[in-house]
Amino acid sequence: MVWMKGVYDLMIKPREEKYHAILDAATEAFAEYGYYTCQVSKIAKLAGVADGTIYLYFKNKEDILVSLFSDRMGNFIREIQQSIAQCTTTKERLFCIIRTHFKYMQENRSLAIVTQIELRQSDPKIREAISGPLREYFHLIEQVLSEGVQKEEITLMDIKVGRQMFFGTLDAAISDWVSSRKPRPLEGIEELIYELMRGAFNIK
Amino acid sequence: MVWMKGVYDLMIKPREEKYHAILDAATEAFAEYGYYTCQVSKIAKLAGVADGTIYLYFKNKEDILVSLFSDRMGNFIREIQQSIAQCTTTKERLFCIIRTHFKYMQENRSLAIVTQIELRQSDPKIREAISGPLREYFHLIEQVLSEGVQKEEITLMDIKVGRQMFFGTLDAAISDWVSSRKPRPLEGIEELIYELMRGAFNIK
Amino acid sequence: MVWMKGVYDLMIKPREEKYHAILDAATEAFAEYGYYTCQVSKIAKLAGVADGTIYLYFKNKEDILVSLFSDRMGNFIREIQQSIAQCTTTKERLFCIIRTHFKYMQENRSLAIVTQIELRQSDPKIREAISGPLREYFHLIEQVLSEGVQKEEITLMDIKVGRQMFFGTLDAAISDWVSSRKPRPLEGIEELIYELMRGAFNIK
Amino acid sequence: MVWMKGVYDLMIKPREEKYHAILDAATEAFAEYGYYTCQVSKIAKLAGVADGTIYLYFKNKEDILVSLFSDRMGNFIREIQQSIAQCTTTKERLFCIIRTHFKYMQENRSLAIVTQIELRQSDPKIREAISGPLREYFHLIEQVLSEGVQKEEITLMDIKVGRQMFFGTLDAAISDWVSSRKPRPLEGIEELIYELMRGAFNIK
DNA sequence: GATGAATGAGCATTCATTCAT
DNA sequence: CATGAATGAATGCTCATTCAT
Incomplete structure (x- = not known):
């Protein structure tokens, strides 16, 4: 792979390439079959690697799920942070x-499904591992709400409850979208949901 | 069982007694370990019956979960319907x-957990079986909202989105409550949540 | 059951009645499903008794099979002995x-099947128990052959081999008959088989 | 495995090696305990592999039995066909x-037992699967008899009945041999049986 | 690093048998 | 005697994980 040299930093390193292939495959497979119903060998086949190879990149099956979350939710939160950065008002x-x-969930339907499904695993170990990235998202929402209250751009008596409403609504919408075969595009309801939020938070 | 005679109608029939004992045990066990991580034998031990006895009352493990939902959610919905019946306004x-x-979730913490956890199983068979009772609840909420719009007691552009907000918010609150070790009692946030709803739906 | 008194000896005693009902049911059930594939409860249902009742008449499942053989093969051998008694020549x-x-197998197709199937159980205990009645039948055949040789009505160098041929042929014929759905009646081949025996044993 | 190179064609391929080890083990185990009484784990232990390994080579327990028959009976029939090929007369x-x-049964006593035992399983699925190779053997015998009649080397009124006698006799002899602890060698009775056949079929 | 054959612990389910009624 | 609900030992099969090649 001498020819690679010059462009090496533009490429995904082969090492990472396989890592992501497995994560992508796992996302698909978990979404279709669920964590427990999906065999590691299914992920391997989908990723185009041998069963054993998986264990060169992940400690065990659980680690795949956890990594998947850190990785994907990390991207998700980063994307949200970036888009927020350009906004000036709480409303925006x-x-x-x-x-x-x-948008993110629509572009990553499998991830949306996995999130819906596995977000609430009861296996305590898994829960704990997964809760991290989610908490981060919660925190982000709460920050926006907090700041909004401070700047008096919204009215809200309890930040946490406000976040529960905000996230819960989006989550329920995704849940419906995910479980229906022929869902109406999510774009259609953004306005509707925002309108409700405006009333709830008394957004200026 | 001569002694039974007079009080027979006060008693649960023995047959049903065991059925419910198993369902109770399953609720506890699923809540603690999760459906897949919980062995049938664990339920049996918790219910105080032999492993084989379970299969006199349920077709298989999945059937326990499904029955649990029909039974519990049925009660839940019935309780809500009864309490609604006495209300005169949409607000109420x-x-x-x-x-x-x-109240119901607080009194049935295990059920709350199971609901949170298993509501979103991806195993299609299980999902399908479980979706019934949940849909019924959704329908009930939507009816209340619909009627409120008709009577002009609330303002709402889209019933389904309204229900998503309403249910999603409650669900997210329960989710927080369930996953925290030392949760603040749910009663404390009823008012807070209602206040948000009032704004969102412009409740008169 | 006072009315029974006078006719009591003409009747099957109630005790025996149920015993035979179970044996009949077992014959049917074993024939259809095979010994191992047939549950005791299936026999009970077919016999119209409770599962537990079976164990008032039989020590265990194996005992049913063994009793079935003793009983049925006993009848079989007795019937053959009776019909032979009237014959005067070995040929006859x-x-x-x-x-x-x-004739007997045709009238008791289920028994024929069970015989075919279970005659050769390998579970040593069962084999041993079953071999008794069968040996008796072998002995009977060998006696007839022996006597024939003695009286010079047939020619045969080895009695045991002669019996193997004789029984083996009948058994193979029954086996074909049993396993074909639309078997030609066994009567049709009696003559054909006898003709072969005549040649083999050089029957006078 | 460099050392293998030269002798590779003399070796059984490793893949097949294990397949046959399991089949051999199953033959022994089924012969000793019978199909239903023999646990898969017993076969595994006897074959020197893990339980799970069995399922890399066979679909399930039944498949082992069926494969065993195809494989062994196939060999058996091939061997018979080869030895027949050199004969010129029906008599031979x-x-x-x-x-x-x-000879074959004597060299494969376990197979002989399994054949005796399982030939007549009543579980319809198993029967069907097993009947194939047996039918082939029947067909072979019938062909020899048919040809003999055509060439007027034997006299026989009904081919099928002739085959029943021929096979039934051999089968009964094997059955005796298999079930006796100290059997006289089968070679001793070949002549005796042939002599009977000569009479029965009027072999020229 | 990559492979995939082999492993064996783990579990749902069955069913002969018991025993309180 | 009769019942049938309850028992729990027994077993076929799966699948995450390992490791020799």
């Missing part, structure tokens, strides 16, 4: 989150 | 659902 | 056995 | 089948 920020949330 | 009805939802 | 006796063997 | 052919049948 909230609308921006709604839109980015929907 | 919505507040009533919030309170009953929280 | 051999033909008589062929005819009675076929 | 029939004697040859007797001798080869006995």
Whole structure:
């Protein structure tokens, strides 16, 4: 692979290439079969690697799920943070989150499904591992709300409850979208949801 | 069983007694370990019956989960319907659902956990079986919202999105409550949530 | 059951009635499903008794099979002995056995099947238990052959081999008959088989 | 495995090696315990592999039995066909089948037992699967008899009945041999049986 | 690093047998 | 005697993980 040299930094390193192939495959497979119903060998086949190869990149099956979350949710949160950065008002920020949330999930339907499904695993070990990235997202929402209250751009008595409403609504919408075969595009409801939020938070 | 005679109608029939013992045990066990991580033998031990006995009352493990849902969600919905029946305004009805939802879940913490966890199983067979009772609840909420719009007691552009917000918010609150070790009692946030709903739906 | 008194000896005693009902049911059930594939509860249902009742009449499942053999093969051998008794020549006796063997099996198809199937169980305990009645039948055939040789009505160098041929042929014929759906009646082949025996044993 | 190079064609390929080890083990185990009484783990232990390994080579327990038959009976029939090929007269052919049948069974006592035992399983699925190779053997015998009649080397009114006698006799002899602890060698009775056949079929 | 054959612990389910009624 | 609900030992099969090549 001498020819690679010059462009090496533009490429995904082969090492990472396989890592991501496995993660992509796992996302698909978990989404279709669920974590417990999906065999590691299915992921391997989908990723085009041998069963054993998986264990060169991940400690065990659980680690795949956990890594998947860190990786994907990390991207998700980063994307949201970036899009928020350009907003000036709380109103804009909230609308921006709604839109980015929907856009991201729509572009990553499998991830949306996995999130829906596995977000609430009860196996305590898994829960704990997964809760990290999610908490980060919660924190981000709460920050926006907090700041909004401070700047008196919204009215809200309890930040946490506000976040529960905000996230819960988006989550329920995704849940419906994910479980229906012929879902209406999520874009259609962004406005509707925002309108409700406007009333709830008394957005200026 | 001569002694039974007079009090027979006060007793649970023995047959049903065991059925419910198993369902109770399963609720506890699924809540603690999750459906897949929980062995049938664990349920049996918790219910105080032999492993084989389970299969006199349920077709298989999956059937336990499904029955659990029909049974519990059935009760839940019935309780909500009863408490709504006495309300005269949409405002009262919505507040009533919030309170009953929280009360029921608080009294049945294990059920709350199981609901949170297994609501989103991806195993298609299980999902399908479980979706029935949940849909019924969704329908009930949508009816209340619909009627409120008709009577002009609330303002709402899209019933389904309204229901997503309403249910999603309650669900997210329960999710937080369930996953925290030392949760603040749910009663404390009923008012807070209602206040948000009032703004969102412009409740008169 | 006072009314029974006078006719009691003409009746099957109630005790025996149920015993035979179970044996009949077992014959049917074993024939259809095979010994191992057939549950005791299936026999009970077919016999119209409770599962537990079976164990008032039989020690265990194996005992049913063994009893079935003793009982049925006992009848079978007795019937053959009776029909042979009236014969005067070896020729007649051999033909008589062929005819009675076929007649009995045709009238008790289930028994024929069970015999075919379970005759050769390898579970040593079962084999041993079953071999008794069968040996008795072998002995009977060998006696007829022996006597025939002695009286010079047939020619045969080895009695045991002679019996193997005789029984083996009948058994193979029954086996074909049992396993074909639309078998030609066994009567049709009695003559054909006898003709072969005549040649083999050089029957006078 | 450089050392393998030169002798590779003399070796059994490793893949097949394990396949046959399992089949051999199953033959022994089924012979000793019977199909239903023999646990898969017993076969695995006897074959020197893990339980799970069995399922890399066979679909399930039943598949082992069926494969065993195809494989062994296939060999058996091939061997008989080869030995027949060199015979010129029906007389020789029939004697040859007797001798080869006995020789093969004597060299494969376990197979003989399994054949005796499982030939007549009533579980319809198993029967069907097993009947194939047996039918082939029947067909072979019938062909020899048919040809003999055509060439007027034997006299026989009904081919099928002739085959029943021929096979039934051999089978009964094997059955006796298999079930006796100290059997006289089968070679001793080849002549005796042939002599009976000679009479029965009027072999020229 | 990559492979995939081999492993064996783990589990849902069955069913002969018991025993309180 | 009769019942049938309850028992729990027994077993076929799966699948995450390992390791020799």
